[in-house]
Amino acid sequence: MNFIRSMAACAAALFLMMPPAGAQESILVDASVAGKPFPHFWERMFGSGRAVLSLRDSYRQDLRAVRGVTAFSYVRFHAIFHDEVGLYSEDSAGKPVYNFSYIDQIYDGLLANGIRPFVELSFMPGALASTQERQSFWYRPFSSPPKDYARWDAMITAFAQHLIERYGIDEVSQWYFEVWNEPNLDFWAGKPSQSTYWTLYDHTARSLKAVAARLRVGGPATAQVAWVSDFIRHCTEKHVPVDFVSTHVYGDDTAKDVFGTNERIPRSRMVCRGVQKAHAEIGASPQPSLPLIFSEFNATWGNHPAVTDAPYMGPWMAETIRQCDGLLQDMSYWTFSDVFEEQGVVKKPFYGGFGLLAVGGVPKPAFNAFALLHRLGDERLPLEAEGTLLTRRKDGAIVLALWNYADVGSTVNPRKVVLKFAHIDARSATVQSIDREHGNVGPAYERMGTPRYPTQHQLAELREAAALAPADRRPLAANTLNLQIAPDGLMLVTVFPKGTQGTRPRK
Numbered sequence: 001m002n003f004i005r006s007m008a009a010c011a012a013a014l015f016l017m018m019p020p021a022g023a024q025e026s027i028l029v030d031a032s033v034a035g036k037p038f039p040h041f042w043e044r045m046f047g048s049g050r051a052v053l054s055l056r057d058s059y060r061q062d063l064r065a066v067r068g069v070t071a072f073s074y075v076r077f078h079a080i081f082h083d084e085v086g087l088y089s090e091d092s093a094g095k096p097v098y099n100f101s102y103i104d105q106i107y108d109g110l111l112a113n114g115i116r117p118f119v120e121l122s123f124m125p126g127a128l129a130s131t132q133e134r135q136s137f138w139y140r141p142f143s144s145p146p147k148d149y150a151r152w153d154a155m156i157t158a159f160a161q162h163l164i165e166r167y168g169i170d171e172v173s174q175w176y177f178e179v180w181n182e183p184n185l186d187f188w189a190g191k192p193s194q195s196t197y198w199t200l201y202d203h204t205a206r207s208l209k210a211v212a213a214r215l216r217v218g219g220p221a222t223a224q225v226a227w228v229s230d231f232i233r234h235c236t237e238k239h240v241p242v243d244f245v246s247t248h249v250y251g252d253d254t255a256k257d258v259f260g261t262n263e264r265i266p267r268s269r270m271v272c273r274g275v276q277k278a279h280a281e282i283g284a285s286p287q288p289s290l291p292l293i294f295s296e297f298n299a300t301w302g303n304h305p306a307v308t309d310a311p312y313m314g315p316w317m318a319e320t321i322r323q324c325d326g327l328l329q330d331m332s333y334w335t336f337s338d339v340f341e342e343q344g345v346v347k348k349p350f351y352g353g354f355g356l357l358a359v360g361g362v363p364k365p366a367f368n369a370f371a372l373l374h375r376l377g378d379e380r381l382p383l384e385a386e387g388t389l390l391t392r393r394k395d396g397a398i399v400l401a402l403w404n405y406a407d408v409g410s411t412v413n414p415r416k417v418v419l420k421f422a423h424i425d426a427r428s429a430t431v432q433s434i435d436r437e438h439g440n441v442g443p444a445y446e447r448m449g450t451p452r453y454p455t456q457h458q459l460a461e462l463r464e465a466a467a468l469a470p471a472d473r474r475p476l477a478a479n480t481l482n483l484q485i486a487p488d489g490l491m492l493v494t495v496f497p498k499g500t501q502g503t504r505p506r507k
Contacts, residue, residue, distance in 0.1 A: 023416070024416040024417070024418060025385065025415070025416065025417045025418070026417075026418050026420060027383070027385045027388065027417060027418070027419050027420065028420050028422060029383070029390060029398060029400065029419055029420065029421045029422065029424075029495075030381075030422045030423055031381075031392070031398050031421065031422065031423045031424035031495075031497075032422070032423035033381050033382060034381075035379035035380055035381040035382070035391075035392055036379065036380055037378065037379060037380075038325065038376070038377065038378055038379055038380035038391055039378070040071050040374070040376070040378075041324070041325075041328060041329060041330050041331055042317070042320070042321050042324075042331050042333070042373070043070040043071045043072065043333075043370060043373070043374055044071050044072065044073045044074060044330055045072075045073065045074040045075070045076065045118060045293070045295075045330045045331070045332040045333075046066065046072055046074075046075055046076070046332055046333050046334075046335065046336035047075070047076045047077065047295070047296055047332050047333065047334040047335045047336070047354075048075055048076070048077045048335045048336055048337055048339070048340070049077060049078065049335065049339065049340040049341055049342060050077055050078045050079040050082065050139060050341070050342075051077050051078065051079050051080045051082065051085055051102075051106055052079070052082070052084050052085055052102065052106075053077070053339055053340070053341065054075075054077065054106050054109060054110065055102070055105055055106060055109065056339060058337075058339050058359075058361070059337060059339040060109060060113060061361055062336060062337035062339060062355070062356075062357045062361055063075070063110075063113055063115060063336065063337070064113055065357060065361060065363070065367075066336045066337070066356055066357070066367070066370070067113065067114060067115065069367070069370060069371035069374060070370050070371070070374050071374065072115060072336070073114075073115065073116060074115065074116050074117070074118045074176070074330075074332075075110060075115050075116075075117065075118060075336070076117075076118035076119075076120055076178070076295055076296075076332050077120065078120055078122055078123070078141070078181055079122055079123055079139070079141055080103070080106070080119060080120065080121070080122070081121070081122060081123060081124065081125050081155075082122075082123055082125075082139065082141055083125060083126050084139070085102045085103065085106070086099045086101065086102050087099060087100065087102075087103055087125065087155070087159070088125035088127060088128055088155055089125070089127055090127045096151055096154065096155065098155070098158050098159075098162075100162050103159075103162070104166065107163070107166075107167070111167070111171075116174060116175055117175050117176075118175070118176045118178065118295065118332065119175055119176060119177045119178065120178050120180070120181055120221065120295075121156070121177060121178065121179050121180060121204060122141070122180050122181050122187070123135070123141035123142055123143060123180075123181075123187070124141075124142040124143065124144055124145070124146060125142070125155075126142055128146050128147060128148070128151055128152065128155070129142040129144045129146070129147065130144045130145050130146060130147040131144040131189065132144075133189040135186055135187050136186065137342045137343075138341055138342060138343055138344040138345075139341065139342075141187075143186065143187055143188055143189040144189045144190070145189070145190045145196055145199070145200060146200075149199070149203050152200075152203060152204075153203050153206075153207045156203075156204055156207040156208060157207050157210065157211055160172075160207070160208050160211040160212065160215060161211055163175075164211065164212060169212055169214060172212075172215065173212070173214035173215060173216070175215075175216065176216050176217075176218065176244065176293070177204075177208055177215060177216060177217045177218075178217075178218055178219060178221050178246050178295060179200060179201045179204045179205065179217065179218070179219040179220075179221065180197065180200060180201075180219065180220075180221055181221050182221060182222060182223040182248065183197040183200075183220060183221065183222065184220075184222045184223055184224070184226045184227060185223050188200075194227060194230065197219075197220065198234050198238075201219050201220065201231075201235075201240065202238065202240050204217070205217045205240055205241045205242065206240065206241065208241075209241045216243040216244065217241055217242065217243055218242055218243050218244035218245060218246050218290075218293070219231060219242070219245075219246060220245075220246070220247065221246050221247065221248070221295060222247045222248065223247075223248050223249075223253075224248070224249060224253050224257045224258045224274075225247050225248075225249050225258050225274040225277050225278050226247070227247075228245060228247055228277075228278050228281045228282065229281045229284070229285060231245065232245065232281075232282065232285040232286065232287055232290065233285065233286065235287075236285075236286040236287060242287070242290065243290075243291075244290060244291040244292070244293055244329070245278065245282055245290050245291070245292050245293070246292075246293045246294070246295040247274075247278055247294060247295070248294060248295060248296035248297065249270065249271050249274030249275070249294065249296075249297055250270070250271070250296075250297065250298055250299070250300060250301040251267035251268070251270050251271055251298065251299040251300055251307075251316070252267055252270070252299070252300045252301060252302065253270055253274070253301070255270075258270070258273070258274055258277070259273070259277065266407065267299055267300075267316070267407070267408070268316060268319050268320075268405060268407070269323070271294075271297050271299075271320050271323075271324070272320060272323035272324045272327070274294075275292075275294060275323075275324045275327045275328055275331075276327060278292055278294075278328075279292055279327040279328060291328075291329040292327070292328040292329055293328065293329055293330045293331075293332070294328060294330070294331045294332065295332045296332060296334045297320075297331050297332070297333065297334060298333060298334045298354055299312070299313060299316045299317075300352075302352070303343075303351055303352035303353060303354075304352045304408075305350055305351065305352040306352075306408050306409070307352065307408060308352050308353065308354055308355075308364070308366065309350045309351075309352055309353070309358070309364055309365075309442065310365060310440075310442065310488070311365040311434055311435050311436055311439075311440050311442075311488040311489070311490075312365075312406070312408060312488050313364070313365055313366035313369055314365055314366070314368070314369035314372075314403060314434045314435075314488065314489070314490030315387070315403035315404060315405035315406070315488060315489070315490055316405065317366065317369050317370070317373065317490075318369070318373060318387075318389065318401050318403045318490055319387070319403065319405055321373065321389065322388075322389050325380065333356075333370075334354050335354040335355050335356075336355060336356050336357070337355040337356065337357050338353035338354070338355035338357060338358050338359050339355070339359075340353060340354065340355060346359050347452070348450075348452045348453075349362060349445070349452075349454060349462075350364075350442070350445060350450075356370060358441075360454060360459040360462070360463075361459070361463065362441055362459060362462045362463050362466055363441065363463065363466040363467070364441065364466070365434050365439055365440045365441075365442075367466075368434045368439035368466070368468050369434055369490055371468060372401070372432060372434065372468070372490060372492045373401060373490075373492075375399060375492060375494070376389060376391045376399050376401060376492075377391035377392045377393035377394070377397070377398075377399050378391070378392075378393065378394060379391060379392045379393075381398075387402060387403050387404065387405060387415070388400060388401065388402050388403075389401040396496075396497045397494055397495065397496050397497065398421075398424060398494070398495040399492065399493070399494050399495075400419070400492070400493045400494075400495075401490065401491070401492055401493075402415070402417060402483065402485055402490075402491045402493065403415075403485065403489060403490045403491065404485040404486060404487055404488065404489045405488075406487050406488050411487070412487045413487070414484050414485060414486055414487065414489075415484070415485040415489070416482075416483070416484050416485075417482075417483045417484075417485065418480055418481070418482050418483070419480065419481045419482075419483065419493065420479060420480050421476065421479045421480070421481070421495060422479070424479075424495060424497055425497055425498040426476055426479075426495045426496060426497055426498060427475065427476060427498065428473050428474060428475050428476055428495075428496075429473070429474055429476060429481055429493050429494060429495045429496075430471035430472065430473050430474075430493070430494045430496075431471065431472045431473075431474055431481075431483070431491060431492070431493050432468060432469070432470075432471040432472070432491070432492045433469075433485070433486070433489055433490065433491045433492075434468070434489065434490045434491075435485075435486035435487070435488055435489035435490070436486060436487075436488065436489075437486070438468070438469055439466070439467070439468045439469070440466075441462055441465050441466035443465075444461065444462060444465030444466075445462060445465075448461070448462070471494070476495070481493070
């Protein structure tokens with residue numbers, strides 16, 4: 001209860017620090033202060049639907065589009081062992097048969113586009129399943145433990161050996177191997193779920209390491225930040241290899257599910273409260289140096305157009321980055337594309353899908369938010385102001401993100417800010433924004449009549465309407481800059497030291 005009271009006190013203090021509604025904030029930006037490293041942990045890894053979708057041209061086009069505006073380096077998807085990929089079957093005598101044809105096409109395609117796999121080792125091949133239990137996704141993956149762990153071990157061994165033979169250990173040792181997906185939910189049918197997952201993990205980790213000690217393996221890949229302490233304790237006590245800890249959280253997970261409390265945690269705080277929980281549990285564990293990867297996160301686990309299709313995602317994402325900085329290695333946004341079929345074939349372009357791009361490769365505001373936030377520097381400078389991130393790039397440019405967060409369905413005033421710059425010799429700044437009127441395809445789609453099946457001509461119009469407007473260059477009068485940020489707005493301000501105004505933004 002002391003922790004809960006402490007968080008409540010912090011929230012009250014932050015509320016008191018916020019300026020009155022409609023008042024103008026004054027923020028001092030001192031370019032001379034020392035900063036700290038600011039790795040772009042939010043944009044190096046993305047999730048996607050299931051493995052076989054990566055063979056589609058639309059998937060690969062979206063992958064290239066996201067990679068073009070972010071530091072996208074790893075992708076995670078479900079079901080590399082699903083029957084439609086065809087890795088495992090048995091002949092008429094019951095002997096295992098392996099087929100790596102689609103496996104090779106999947107991973108060849110990723111690597112050809114500069115993306116490495118974050119390999120989620122799931123789900124159970126039908127011929128290897130001990131029961132016919134399936135998870136409820138449209139493609140109905142088998143969720144049961146294997147009927148024979150010797151055969152599971154042999155499959156994992158053959159899989160790892162094949163990858164190393166094809167791509168080389170120097171390459172594959174840079175991948176991640178995560179055992180299963182959310183075994184604390186209905187993706188895993190072992191009973192009891194935790195102890196049977198330990199068995200799966202132990203067999204899988206040991207089989208991988210027997211092939212090559214350099215392969216990186218981890219888990220427990222749980223939903224709602226579950227089992228982290230228990231997982232590390234189990235691996236330590238049983239001497240089971242573990243190279244990283246992975247877990248998941250979403251903005252609309254409940255406090256009861258994540259923390260076992262009845263408090264109300266707002267969507268803007270839930271993800272990083274979950275990250276703090278996992279970070280603290282690793283720190284208090286027998287292996288406090290284990291890297292932490294949130295291999296799924298988003299503002300919602302449901303399909304809510306007012307969240308994932310809307311400008312809301314800009315301020316939410318920026319606030320999540322601000323809070324989570326320094327607490328983990330990587331976060332994998334779920335997902336980069338609406339080429340996605342967990343609930344079946346997509347029926348219309350904007351349905352609240354998780355992706356940064358809608359069907360037809362149409363950028364959503366979230367895509368533009370990632371594009372802007374990518375341009376933040378690699379060094380974070382201290383700044384007390386809420387709703388603001390202050391960074392410095394290697395070329396000396398000062399880059400600020402400012403936002404005007406509003407809970408879904410609420411009304412807020414425009415945020416008025418005057419920036420006062422010190423210790424930077426600059427004459428102008430560039431400003432770029434996402435809000436209801438900028439970088440938001442929604443109004444154009446509505447004016448079009450919300451077609452369920454846009455024509456190619458309409459898709460081209462939507463992509464044009466979705467594009468970010470060019471940066472606006474503004475003079476600095478007496479080293480100050482006046483700004484107004486719309487509700488649900490995200491703004492990027494870049495100030496170039498004298499003599500560097502022609503420097504291009506980071507790619």
